Amino acid sequence: MDERSSSETRGKHIRCRAAVSRKPGEPLVIEEIMVAAPMPHEVRIRIICTSLCQSDVTFWKMKDFPGIFPRILGHEAIGVVESVGEDVDEVTEGDTVIPTFMSDCGGCVDCKSKKSNLCSKLPFKVSPWMPRYETSRFTDLKGEVLYHFLFVSSFSEYTVVDIAHVTKIDPSIAPNRACLLSCGVST
Numbered sequence: 001m002d003e004r005s006s007s008e009t010r011g012k013h014i015r016c017r018a019a020v021s022r023k024p025g026e027p028l029v030i031e032e033i034m035v036a037a038p039m040p041h042e043v044r045i046r047i048i049c050t051s052l053c054q055s056d057v058t059f060w061k062m063k064d065f066p067g068i069f070p071r072i073l074g075h076e077a078i079g080v081v082e083s084v085g086e087d088v089d090e091v092t093e094g095d096t097v098i099p100t101f102m103s104d105c106g107g108c109v110d111c112k113s114k115k116s117n118l119c120s121k122l123p124f125k126v127s128p129w130m131p132r133y134e135t136s137r138f139t140d141l142k143g144e145v146l147y148h149f150l151f152v153s154s155f156s157e158y159t160v161v162d163i164a165h166v167t168k169i170d171p172s173i174a175p176n177r178a179c180l181l182s183c184g185v186s187t
Contacts, residue, residue, distance in 0.1 A: 025060065032141055044083045056074060099152045099165055101152055103164040105119050
């Protein structure tokens with residue numbers, strides 16, 4: 001994988017490879033895509049390890065909504081912050097993070113509660129978009145939108161995730177184990 005300097009890519013689109021699901025149940029296609037720069041409250045992450053969950057397989061087979069294509073699947077991962085959008089103070093470039101499909105805004109009554117892990121500001125939903133802007137950060141090289149999956153889309157060398165879906169972790173944790181924390185622990 002291409003390890004670019006964030007000073008070269010900050011604020012710019014990145015061209016990288018992703019496993020794109022073009023049609024339900026058909027093999028994923030490794031192709032070059034464009035990943036937009038993060039918007040406010042977003043983080044662009046270089047994925048260093050990802051794993052396959054049964055949820056990926058389930059959505060890959062879906063022919064009706066919320067199965068929507070073309071899409072970049074994957075939601076169990078670990079990565080390194082490549083760049084951050086405005087209003088992101090929780091992580092910095094170079095931090096090791098796990099993206100999670102469950103949000104934690106840190107400010108709502110549910111996120112502040114010791115009894116809940118269900119954010120009421122950015123509630124869980126199956127959406128093909130980024131949670132705050134209802135748009136995608138992925139396009140193919142022809143400019144066609146590629147949809148997100150569970151706010152993570154880790155079957156790509158780079159992804160953009162809302163800061164409410166990012167948790168900073170100790171970089172000494174083995175990546176092939178840490179990526180399982182993205183889904184297995186939160187569910």
